[in-house]
Structures are given as structure tokens and as C-alpha cells.
Amino acid sequence: MTHALPARDVPAWERAVTPRTLLRVSVVCFLAWVFSVYDYTLFGTLLPKIADSFGWSPAKATSVATWVTLGTFVIALSVGPLLDRVGRKRALVIAIIGAALSSGFTGLAAGAVTLVLIRAFSGFGYSEELVNTVYLNEMYGKARRRGFMYSFVQSGWPVGALVSAGLTAVLLPAVGWRWSFVIAVIPSILVALAATRLPESPAFAALTEVRRLRSNGHATEADDLAQRVGLTVSGEAKATLRDVFAPGLRRHTICLSLA
Incomplete structure (x- = not known):
């Protein structure tokens, strides 16, 4: 039971x-x-x-x-x-x-x-x-x-x-x-x-755990958790302002800035 x-x-x-x-x-x-x-x-x-x-x-x-x-x-x-x-x-x-x-x-x-x-x-x-x-x-x-x-x-x-x-x-x-x-x-x-009294979203809680597992060297467990909860990110890299100039977003960022 x-x-x-x-x-x-x-x-x-x-x-x-x-x-x-x-x-x-x-x-x-x-x-x-x-x-x-x-x-x-x-x-x-x-x-x-x-x-x-x-x-x-x-x-x-x-x-x-x-x-x-x-x-x-x-x-x-x-x-x-x-x-x-x-x-x-x-x-x-x-x-x-x-x-x-x-x-x-x-x-x-x-x-x-x-x-x-x-x-x-x-x-x-x-x-x-x-x-x-x-x-x-x-x-x-x-x-x-x-x-x-x-x-x-x-x-x-x-x-x-x-x-x-x-x-x-x-x-x-x-x-x-x-x-x-x-x-x-x-x-x-x-x-x-x-x-401040609201809960964190389940997706970000899972992302935080994936990052923790990876930083502790548990890559397999991190991948399993990411797959189980449907995360499509690796959980390793932290987002920075440079990300908006990545190849997939660069054109949109530049056009928006010029506008």
C-alpha cells in the first residue's frame, strides 16, 4: 500500500x-x-x-x-x-x-x-x-x-x-x-x-534543479529530469543580453532597434 x-x-x-x-x-x-x-x-x-x-x-x-x-x-x-x-x-x-x-x-x-x-x-x-x-x-x-x-x-x-x-x-x-x-x-x-507570496512556476523550479544537477556533475539525472518535465533547454547556460544578438534573433533585434 x-x-x-x-x-x-x-x-x-x-x-x-x-x-x-x-x-x-x-x-x-x-x-x-x-x-x-x-x-x-x-x-x-x-x-x-x-x-x-x-x-x-x-x-x-x-x-x-x-x-x-x-x-x-x-x-x-x-x-x-x-x-x-x-x-x-x-x-x-x-x-x-x-x-x-x-x-x-x-x-x-x-x-x-x-x-x-x-x-x-x-x-x-x-x-x-x-x-x-x-x-x-x-x-x-x-x-x-x-x-x-x-x-x-x-x-x-x-x-x-x-x-x-x-x-x-x-x-x-x-x-x-x-x-x-x-x-x-x-x-x-x-x-x-x-x-512575493506567489509560488514560482513549476517550469522554472525544474530548470533550477536541472542546473543544480549539472553543476554537481549529475548530467544524466539532469537530462532525465529535463526530458520528464518537457524542458527544451540544456539548463547549463545563463541568459545574457548577448543572446538577443544570436544568429536566430540578431535580425529581429537590429530591426526593432532601428525602428
């Missing part, structure tokens, strides 16, 4: 993801996306007020916005390697906190240079779509309502834009543009705290 192992003794990559866990993950990812978009669109909404306070011409404000976009792109490139280096859940937390800090420090901007440097880190929030895509895909697995739940999370974009517009209309006359950014930190920090 066999007995089931206690849940804590079952390897993380073999634990069943319950519907309740899926719902919790989906809600947190939805809120994280909402407030990342909130921060991202808040800058565009308040740029005219920022320009007025610094005495910028429309051309100067447009130039600042262009450099902010470039900085956002550079920061966003770091999120992909981060996913494979620290895990899906931690990458989610880092993306949320990055967006929150970008919001908060925007309220302290002293001019064009500091504003560009600070707003570049909003790239963490903008790249949260990538984090959500990878994390949710691995958590949902073959869930029957996978498409519906994923579309629910992605609906955070219009919701975040509406929240940004609504709260700006309420807060701007009362506290000004600086405090509008500072206040945006609060919901993001609360969501980040909630994200």
Missing part, C-alpha cells in the same frame, strides 16, 4: 497548481499590469505640466520624451535575461518595484537629465507584459480556460490607462504633478508585496 507524500515533500516542479492558486496569480498579475501601465501613461499625461514647470518649449519636451523612450528600451532589454537568472516570480516583483521607484523618483526630478534617467527605469514596468506572458504560460499549463484568464490579465492595459486618466483628473488640481507621481508608488508597492 502506497501513501501520498505531504505537499511540502513533493518537488516544486511536480506540485499541482490548484485553481485557487491560478486565480491568485492571475489577479496579482492583472493588478501589477494595471499599475505599471498607470505609471507608464501617467508620464505622457503629465508631460505638458512637467514642461510648463521647467519652462520647456514643445520641442524640448518632445526631445525629453524621445530620450526617455530610448532609456526605457534599454532597460526593457534587461528583463528577458532577468527572467532566466532570478526566476519568474522574482522578475515580476523586480518589474513592479522598478515601476514604483520610477514613479516615486519622478516627483524629485530636477531637470531634463534627471528626468530621463529616472523615467528610463519605467522600462521595468513596461516589460511586465513579457514577465506576465512567461509566468502565466508556465502556471496555466493546459488549463481549460487559459485563453480567457490570459485575456483578463492583458485587459490591465486599458484599465491602467483609465485609472491614470481618472486619478490625474482628481489629484492634479489638489497636489500637482510631482505628488501625482509619488502617490502612484503606493498601489505598486502593495502589489509587489502580494507578488
Whole structure:
């Protein structure tokens, strides 16, 4: 007669993801996306007020916005390697906190240079779509309502834009543009705290174990585990920014950068 192992003794990559866990993950990812978009669109909404306070011409404000976009792109490139280096859940937390800090420090901007440097880190929030895509895909697995739940999370974009517009209309006359950014930190920090309580995805847990086995010289066991859980990676190499310039991706990266 066999007995089931206690849940804590079952390897993380073999634990069943319950519907309740899926719902919790989906809600947190939805809120994280909402407030990342909130921060991202808040800058565009308040740029005219920022320009007025610094005495910028429309051309100067447009130039600042262009450099902010470039900085956002550079920061966003770091999120992909981060996913494979620290895990899906931690990458989610880092993306949320990055967006929150970008919001908060925007309220302290002293001019064009500091504003560009600070707003570049909003790239963490903008790249949260990538984090959500990878994390949710691995958590949902073959869930029957996978498409519906994923579309629910992605609906955070219009919701975040509406929240940004609504709260700006309420807060701007009362506290000004600086405090509008500072206040945006609060919901993001609360969501980040909630994200720390989420489980890591089974796929990344298995990938971590494969890497551990390989580093300890157990290549056969690592290959067996990778095959059993359906991993298509070797588990040996860590992702780096150079990977986006690999032969299979180089053309896409260069074209996107030029665009």
C-alpha cells in the first residue's frame, strides 16, 4: 500500500497548481499590469505640466520624451535575461518595484537629465507584459480556460490607462504633478508585496534543479529530469543580453532597434 507524500515533500516542479492558486496569480498579475501601465501613461499625461514647470518649449519636451523612450528600451532589454537568472516570480516583483521607484523618483526630478534617467527605469514596468506572458504560460499549463484568464490579465492595459486618466483628473488640481507621481508608488508597492507570496512556476523550479544537477556533475539525472518535465533547454547556460544578438534573433533585434 502506497501513501501520498505531504505537499511540502513533493518537488516544486511536480506540485499541482490548484485553481485557487491560478486565480491568485492571475489577479496579482492583472493588478501589477494595471499599475505599471498607470505609471507608464501617467508620464505622457503629465508631460505638458512637467514642461510648463521647467519652462520647456514643445520641442524640448518632445526631445525629453524621445530620450526617455530610448532609456526605457534599454532597460526593457534587461528583463528577458532577468527572467532566466532570478526566476519568474522574482522578475515580476523586480518589474513592479522598478515601476514604483520610477514613479516615486519622478516627483524629485530636477531637470531634463534627471528626468530621463529616472523615467528610463519605467522600462521595468513596461516589460511586465513579457514577465506576465512567461509566468502565466508556465502556471496555466493546459488549463481549460487559459485563453480567457490570459485575456483578463492583458485587459490591465486599458484599465491602467483609465485609472491614470481618472486619478490625474482628481489629484492634479489638489497636489500637482510631482505628488501625482509619488502617490502612484503606493498601489505598486502593495502589489509587489502580494507578488512575493506567489509560488514560482513549476517550469522554472525544474530548470533550477536541472542546473543544480549539472553543476554537481549529475548530467544524466539532469537530462532525465529535463526530458520528464518537457524542458527544451540544456539548463547549463545563463541568459545574457548577448543572446538577443544570436544568429536566430540578431535580425529581429537590429530591426526593432532601428525602428
